[in-house]
Amino acid sequence: MLLKELTEIMSTSGNEGEIREKIKSIVKPYVDDVYVDKIGNLIAYKNGKKNNKIMLAAHMDEVGLMVKSINDDGTLKFSPVGGIDKRVLVAKTVRVGKYKINGVIGAKPIHLQKKNEQKRPLDYDDLYIDIGAISKDDALKYVSIGDYVHFDTNFDMLGNGFVKAKALDDRIGCGVLIDILKNNYEYPIYAAFTVQEEVGLRGAGVAAYNIGPDFAIVVEGTVAADVADSVPYLVSTELGRGPAISLMDRTSLYNKELVDKVVKIADENGIPHQFRRIASGGNDAGKIHLTKGGIKTIAISIPCRYIHSFNSVAYLDDYTNTIKLIDSIIKNIEREALL
Known part of the structure; x- marks a missing residue:
């Protein structure tokens, strides 16, 4: 299973070599080019017949x-x-x-x-x-x-459709990007598997500057607190309710018009979704949207319990629905004027 392969690799921030080589070997058959930039980001490029560049980002590093x-x-x-x-x-x-x-x-x-x-x-x-x-x-x-x-953690299945592993933040996002790269789109796709997100979003800014995309989607594993004794207004996301669309966090205030269009696409395609309902934390969008003259950026996350620990828990349907949502966004970029 892809998530088992990705999460059991040990690659802390600044030491991403092993996971980078694994992802490179997996995506190579599906892309037109794959290369490593000067800071260590892995960039997988897939050509398209139109000119506008779409950047997908998920970080390879773990705490x-x-x-x-x-x-x-x-x-x-x-x-x-x-x-x-x-x-x-x-x-x-x-x-x-x-x-x-x-x-x-x-x-x-x-x-x-x-x-x-x-x-x-x-x-x-x-x-x-x-x-x-x-x-x-x-x-x-x-x-x-x-x-x-x-x-030192092994990947395992839990119950009916749940998984537990280390590094779901953000190997689960890396898995989404890998699956998206298997598809063909009209627009050029740049999938940036970034480094050093956990110590300051350092790789994402470099990747965005070099790629210069017209639109960016950050795919992240995010906090789920749908467990006993959680204060309801602090439950950021919940397992089983689909991908979480960010509104605001510590590093980004997301464009409301873009968010509304993503929600519309999800509704039209029958994809369950939720909002990320707390403003703490941050992700690679914080650097990407500020690069050069500014880049239109959204963040879509997969809920994970017990994040930044030896064992996190995620729900596989949330993972597959995130893939469906991003696929639908890319296919509807022109119709919804997201560029």
Whole structure:
């Protein structure tokens, strides 16, 4: 399964080489050209008979950790790469460095903690990675300062049509772009699989500047909070209600006319959809829409529970309906004057 292939690859922000090569090998038969730009974005190009350029964007990178020092006892201190809830880290398994050394994130046992320590969340300074080394010199045989640390998670099916995996943000978006590239359209399609989104949307601006599209669609995995005890007005998206169309977030205020036209296309084609109902967070649209003289940009997201953690959960029908919606948007771009 495509999502299994994509999510089980370990490629934290700034270390996207493995996922880039995998996507390149998958899309090559379906496109006219595929290349890597100077910052590391993978650009897949598919020709069309009309002149206007359409850019699709999904980021390849995932959140993770980085080794910042090695203790005398052989354990590793680390820093986050991207936004991670530190409360989910303790006792989780990881892979460290280019050799993917097995490790476990450890902390002082609860039996030895003082009462005041038990009442506060563990901070990064309280955590370490245990790779089974007996000393600093022993650890240095296998890892180095600056090594990336990846979540160690397998893809699995849950229940009836649900999936759990790491890195659904945004390998699920990458999967959508791959499926879209299998289709033929009248317009040239530039699919940008971007780097370093999780640390500041860095790849997307470079890709948009070089491509210079007339219209851009960002495909993202986004927060779903449709779980017990969630405050209703903070439930951004819900699994099973289809792709989420963004209105506003921390980096973009989306054009209402474009949003209305996307909703119209979804309604006409019987595609379930919802709005992303909170304004926190951001995505590659934040850089793309500001590039050069400005680019018409929309963002369509697939809801994912427990995002930025070792295990996220998504619903496959939301994924397939996102593919249908983007396909319909591209086919109706001229009729709806989206360019």
